[in-house]
Amino acid sequence: MTTTDILEGRKAHIHEKGAVPFNIACEKQSVAGSVSQRACVFCGSRVVLYPIADALHVIHGPIGCAAYTWDIRGAWSSGPQLHRMSFSTDLQEKDVIYGGEKKLYQALVELIEHYRPKAAFIYSTCIVGLIGDDVEAICRRISAETGVETIPVHSEGFKGSKKDGYSAACNALNQLVGTGDTNGISPLSINILGDFNIAGETWVIKDYYERMGVEVVATITGDGRVDDIRRCHGAALNVVQCSGSMTQLATMMKEKYGIPIIRASYFGIEDMSKALYDVAEYLNDKTVMRNTQNLVRDEVSKLVPQLRKYKKDLKGKRAAVYTGGAFKALSMIRSLRTLGMKTVIAGSQTGNQQDYARLQELSDEGTIILDDTNPLELAKFLEEKKADLLIGGVKERPIAYKLGLGFCDHNHERKIGLAGFEGMLNFAKEVHGTVTSPVWKLAALHRKDVWSATSRQHRQGDES
Amino acid sequence: MALLRHTTDDVVERQALTVNPAKTCQPIGAMYAALGINRCLPHSHGSQGCCSYHRSTLSRHYKEPAMAATSSFTEGSSVFGGQANLLQALNTIFSVYDPDVVAVHTTCLSETIGDDIPQIADAAVAKGFVPEGKCVIHCNTPSYVGSHTTGFANMTKAMVDYFSTSTSEDKIADQINIIPGWVEPADMGEIKRLVKMMSLKGITFPDTSGVLDAPLTAEYNMYPKGGATIEQLEATGDSAGTIALGPICSGPAAEALQNKCQVPQNTLPLPIGLRATDMFIQTLRKYNGGNVPAEITAERGRLVDLVSDMSQYFYGKTVALWGDPDQLVSLTQFLVDLDMRPKYIITGTPGKAFLRRIGEVLGDGVKDVIVKQGAQADMLYIHQLIKRERVDLLIGNTYGKYISRDEDIPLIRHGFPILDRIGHQYFPTAGYRGAMRLCEKILDAFLDRQDRDAPEESFELTM
Numbered sequence: 001m002t003t004t005d006i007l008e009g010r011k012a013h014i015h016e017k018g019a020v021p022f023n024i025a026c027e028k029q030s031v032a033g034s035v036s037q038r039a040c041v042f043c044g045s046r047v048v049l050y051p052i053a054d055a056l057h058v059i060h061g062p063i064g065c066a067a068y069t070w071d072i073r074g075a076w077s078s079g080p081q082l083h084r085m086s087f088s089t090d091l092q093e094k095d096v097i098y099g100g101e102k103k104l105y106q107a108l109v110e111l112i113e114h115y116r117p118k119a120a121f122i123y124s125t126c127i128v129g130l131i132g133d134d135v136e137a138i139c140r141r142i143s144a145e146t147g148v149e150t151i152p153v154h155s156e157g158f159k160g161s162k163k164d165g166y167s168a169a170c171n172a173l174n175q176l177v178g179t180g181d182t183n184g185i186s187p188l189s190i191n192i193l194g195d196f197n198i199a200g201e202t203w204v205i206k207d208y209y210e211r212m213g214v215e216v217v218a219t220i221t222g223d224g225r226v227d228d229i230r231r232c233h234g235a236a237l238n239v240v241q242c243s244g245s246m247t248q249l250a251t252m253m254k255e256k257y258g259i260p261i262i263r264a265s266y267f268g269i270e271d272m273s274k275a276l277y278d279v280a281e282y283l284n285d286k287t288v289m290r291n292t293q294n295l296v297r298d299e300v301s302k303l304v305p306q307l308r309k310y311k312k313d314l315k316g317k318r319a320a321v322y323t324g325g326a327f328k329a330l331s332m333i334r335s336l337r338t339l340g341m342k343t344v345i346a347g348s349q350t351g352n353q354q355d356y357a358r359l360q361e362l363s364d365e366g367t368i369i370l371d372d373t374n375p376l377e378l379a380k381f382l383e384e385k386k387a388d389l390l391i392g393g394v395k396e397r398p399i400a401y402k403l404g405l406g407f408c409d410h411n412h413e414r415k416i417g418l419a420g421f422e423g424m425l426n427f428a429k430e431v432h433g434t435v436t437s438p439v440w441k442l443a444a445l446h447r448k449d450v451w452s453a454t455s456r457q458h459r460q461g462d463e464s
Numbered sequence: 465m466a467l468l469r470h471t472t473d474d475v476v477e478r479q480a481l482t483v484n485p486a487k488t489c490q491p492i493g494a495m496y497a498a499l500g501i502n503r504c505l506p507h508s509h510g511s512q513g514c515c516s517y518h519r520s521t522l523s524r525h526y527k528e529p530a531m532a533a534t535s536s537f538t539e540g541s542s543v544f545g546g547q548a549n550l551l552q553a554l555n556t557i558f559s560v561y562d563p564d565v566v567a568v569h570t571t572c573l574s575e576t577i578g579d580d581i582p583q584i585a586d587a588a589v590a591k592g593f594v595p596e597g598k599c600v601i602h603c604n605t606p607s608y609v610g611s612h613t614t615g616f617a618n619m620t621k622a623m624v625d626y627f628s629t630s631t632s633e634d635k636i637a638d639q640i641n642i643i644p645g646w647v648e649p650a651d652m653g654e655i656k657r658l659v660k661m662m663s664l665k666g667i668t669f670p671d672t673s674g675v676l677d678a679p680l681t682a683e684y685n686m687y688p689k690g691g692a693t694i695e696q697l698e699a700t701g702d703s704a705g706t707i708a709l710g711p712i713c714s715g716p717a718a719e720a721l722q723n724k725c726q727v728p729q730n731t732l733p734l735p736i737g738l739r740a741t742d743m744f745i746q747t748l749r750k751y752n753g754g755n756v757p758a759e760i761t762a763e764r765g766r767l768v769d770l771v772s773d774m775s776q777y778f779y780g781k782t783v784a785l786w787g788d789p790d791q792l793v794s795l796t797q798f799l800v801d802l803d804m805r806p807k808y809i810i811t812g813t814p815g816k817a818f819l820r821r822i823g824e825v826l827g828d829g830v831k832d833v834i835v836k837q838g839a840q841a842d843m844l845y846i847h848q849l850i851k852r853e854r855v856d857l858l859i860g861n862t863y864g865k866y867i868s869r870d871e872d873i874p875l876i877r878h879g880f881p882i883l884d885r886i887g888h889q890y891f892p893t894a895g896y897r898g899a900m901r902l903c904e905k906i907l908d909a910f911l912d913r914q915d916r917d918a919p920e921e922s923f924e925l926t927m
Contacts, residue, residue: 009556029536029538030512030534030536031536031552031556032534032535032536032549032550032552032553032556033507033533033534033535033536033552033553033554033555033556033557033560034533034534034536034556034560035505035531035532035533035534035561036512036515036516036534036536037516038512038516039512039513039516039517040511040512040513040514040516041511041513042513043513043516043517061572061607062489062572062606062607062608063482063485063487063488063489063607063611063812064488064489064490064491064492064514064517064607065489065513065517065607066482066485067485067487067488067489068488068517068518068520068521069517070484070485070863085483085484086483086484086485087481087482087483088481088482088483088485089480089481089482090481090482090485090839091572091608092608092609092839093606093608093609095608096572096576096606096608102480103480104480106479106480106481107480107481110476110478110479110480110481111481114476126510126511126537126542126571126572126573127572127573127576127607127608129542130542130573130576130577131576157510157511157512157513157514157537157573158510158511158537158538158539158541158542158573159539160538160539161512162513375529375531375684375686376560376561376686379684383684394520394523394524395516395519395520395523395529395530397523398523398527398528398529399529399684401680402528402529402678402680402681402682402683402684402685403682403683403684404680404682443680443681443682444682
């Protein structure tokens with residue numbers, strides 16, 4: 001790793017397993033001037049609340065914040081599609097000088113009358129925080145006048161990182177929790193927290209729980225509904241997947257309603273099975289446990305033979321994982337192992353000490369662990385570690401391709417579900433497709449002298 | 465389709481609201497323009513989110529890495545100002561990423577705080593953070609003014625403000641500046657090709673060809689080969705003339721260059737379509753002694769030939785268009801020349817001049833056209849219009865796909881952003897050859913539709 005030029009301030013964010021005792025810096029602001037892959041508070045709250053499909057999501061700010069978050073999440077809804085519209089107060093210079101409160105009020109009156117949403121989330125952006133619009137007061141007034149609960153989301157971009165946006169989202173959600181009727185909820189019930197129904201994944205998970213005989217009260221927020229969230233405090237258990245975004249809400253509910261929390265991951269055979277067994281064990285019901293055993297056995301026995309053909313080609317290939325949260329990276333490493341692959345780089349944008357400690361425990365010697373990396377650093381490590389695959393998000397994709405290696409999106413732009421047992425099969429297919437793609441052989445010809453390399457290949461072809 | 469069932473055909477006058485915008489904000493335009501300088505790292509002076517969104521959107525559109533750094537504002541920076549962040553950022557950038565130019569643009573946050581970028585950049589020089597021979601340029605791009613197109617214009621003008629130098633009163637007769645406007649890298653390449661064919665030495669800026677359509681080499685280059693170099697940008701002051709393509713995106717830079725270095729400017733429409741390309745070639749003739757090579761005349765002739773072959777399919781077809789003002793003016797002209805009828809023309813970018821320019825292009829012959837600009841000229845509005853009276857074709861960016869699906873009207877993707885198709889970064893729509901490609905796309909849409917909808921007995925082999 002010495003051949004990589006690393007910025008002094010970044011050194012502490014990079015760890016090579018085995019080289020030195022584990023100690024990684026994380027949960028810090030990116031160094032100013034770095035080409036960080038991170039986003040802002042607004043982004044964090046927006047992506048978390050976004051999938052609530054029957055709520056109005058209004059962005060109070062200049063047009064960009066609304067335009068860039070318009071229908072980018074692929075969070076599917078089984079019913080209303082209101083969340084996919086882009087509503088903005090489109091602040092102009094004079095609004096910045098005189099304040100945007102009137103405009104926001106007017107916009108909300110028009111929107112609520114037209115769409116009659118179940119609730120409305122009003123996101124404050126950087127500029128709103130700066131000019132000091134009293135968004136909270138306007139929300140109170142609108143709630144009183146329209147009867148539609150209008151919730152401010154304090155998501156001024158500069159107030160921290162994406163993670164602080166998760167917290168703003170949890171605070172907003174907490175206003176809904178506890179306001180609905182919990183009659184008729186089964187004692188064998190859970191909430192699914194921190195799954196966003198990318199490519200229908202929440203449906204897959206919900207189906208498993210229902211097959212186990214467990215009632216799912218609310219899915220927060222994938223395919224989310226306001227009324228479900230209002231009554232989710234009636235559930236017996238909170239099952240949290242994306243811990244970064246949803247632990248705070250679960251903790252609030254634990255303190256207020258005594259609902260225990262289980263952490264889960266739905267990616268890969270091991271983690272998926274464990275999640276279901278953990279829930280069954282907690283609910284401590286014989287039928288549920290039996291159903292769970294049957295479900296896992298059926299699904300795994302169906303899945304494993306289907307994985308074989310992919311595994312054959314993927315054995316020994318090397319992967320790099322760079323995800324938003326670090327918990328997901330753990331599942332990725334296990335899933336890649338299931339496919340016979342080795343993870344050589346593992347990193348995240350927002351992991352904490354505990355996450356990274358577990359990540360390095362799970363990793364092989366020599367694995368590079370990265371916090372809040374930048375493209376230059378990432379590209380260098382990908383080359384040094386001779387990765388065949390990068391798992392990441394939209395900004396990482398073209399970097400992998402330019403280097404001539406495979407890529408798998410494990411963020412918003414996924415078009416196929418990767419969660420659950422069927423998701424594992426999709427994952428295997430996708431990884432297989434990209435890692436073994438013939439295009440990388442063509443790309444490799446580029447590495448040196450493309451023309452002499454081509455003619456050499458042709459000669460070899462002639463001889464055989 | 466459930467997604468758009470909310471859209472009704474009654475057009476409700478809105479005062480305070482933009483729904484599904486037909487524009488975005490200034491900084492992304494500044495970032496795109498800055499990527500058209502060789503070895504330049506754009507820098508976003510504000511919160512991390514802005515930079516992240518702009519890079520993601522550019523990456524999605526161009527399918528390329530879009531590099532940019534950020535000042536990573538915190539709550540402290542928004543209270544005490546972003547000077548410390550920018551100083552640290554410049555130090556970091558030059559020591560780690562080693563660009564030749566850092567192009568700083570502001571965001572609504574840093575703009576409202578009132579950070580003085582040139583003063584901070586000077587302080588960075590004084591502290592030794594900016595190595596010898598490297599430069600920091602800047603422009604102001606608050607998100608609550610203009611749109612992405614004005615951001616592009618501001619950064620392009622900054623290139624003139626910072627670099628253009630006049631070394632002598634005598635201008636170089638065969639050297640001209642081309643400001644291509646916000647078009648695809650392929651269009652910039654096509655424009656450069658035409659200038660070269662006209663035997664002129666062109667300096668094109670910004671120039672994203674080679675940067676955002678870089679080849680795959682199995683190596684990662686933070687700074688691909690393309691882009692206008694500092695030397696080229698400096699030399700613009702000695703050119704015989706400037707051709708600014710598109711008054712909104714390119715006009716301000718051309719004007720600045722005229723004032724600063726007395727380089728006479730010609731502001732033209734973007735050379736999209738036949739007549740706009742004619743105007744471009746005619747203007748180039750002023751600088752090359754009046755010669756048009758036979759090959760260019762032949763290209764024009766091929767375009768006219770193609771149009772004549774298929775003119776029956778263009779005749780009278782109605783179109784709804786949305787996007788950037790400079791693009792819309794040239795597209796509208798071309799559609800009128802193809803005997804088609806633009807019906808709704810929408811841009812979120814504010815500016816009354818657009819209405820006048822579109823009016824000139826439409827002339828007296830084309831009636832019943834609704835043209836709207838500004839905050840409430842958005843995708844909801846255009847959809848409401850279409851619901852009232854439909855059109856045969858949609859031309860605009862990817863966001864039109866919902867309307868296309870909901871109303872079953874073919875969509876030709878053109879403009880920015882295109883998030884769900886490829887090719888736009890490689891295949892130009894500028895120039896005569898680009899116009900041929902536009903024709904192909906339009907015809908494909910109509911003829912595919914006709915083949916799909918034709919009853920068995922009238923389904924035919926030839927068309």
